[in-house]
């Protein structure tokens with residue numbers, strides 16, 4: 554968990570550093586104007602909140618592994634086969650999409666939104682580091698639980714969990730990167746940050762099912 558989290562931090566820092574290291578390349582691929590970009594003060598505050606969230610979730614994860622009677626994952630010395638990895642990653646992808654969609658959408662309910670999720674919408678033009686800029690409640694229920702629970706249900710091998718977690722962290726960092734990489738994947742979540750009523754899911758499957766897919770014509774939430 555710690556290694557994967559550091560991998561995400563490294564990727565986030567690379568995304569955030571891109572405008573400073575390669576300004577012309579960055580300007581060609583940035584989805585928002587410089588005026589909408591967060592200030593150095595915003596980025597510092599973001600870093601503090603993300604570091605707090607990762608520290609607490611890592612300690613919680615370590616405590617669960619240490620004290621849980623039933624192991625969270627399989628730790629066999631023999632590695633899982635390719636077919637098992639593929640099956641568990643595919644199933645975890647589906648379970649994650651369902652869990653993430655409903656917990657994330659619930660956090661937009663008017664009675665929960667101001668105290669639980671509104672801080673995440675502070676960045677109208679998100680940067681990768683802001684993927685985990687969230688209250689502790691949101692971080693545990695929307696970021697940690699939907700990733701961890703599928704592997705506890707499946708009793709999957711820890712290596713399979715690391716593979717899925719790494720893919721998931723690359724996706725969420727890219728979704729918040731503010732760049733048009735990977736066929737403009739970040740546009741969907743940017744629209745969520747802007748309008749709050751569309752694109753709640755991670756992969757788009759549940760948004761398609763519930764008709765909450767976003768477009769530039771979708772209305773905004775008055776919060």
Ligand SMILES: [Zn+2]
Pocket residue numbers: 673679683684729742746
């Ligand atoms: Zn976001």
Ligand SMILES: [Zn+2]
Pocket residue numbers: 661670673674745746749
């Ligand atoms: Zn939101």
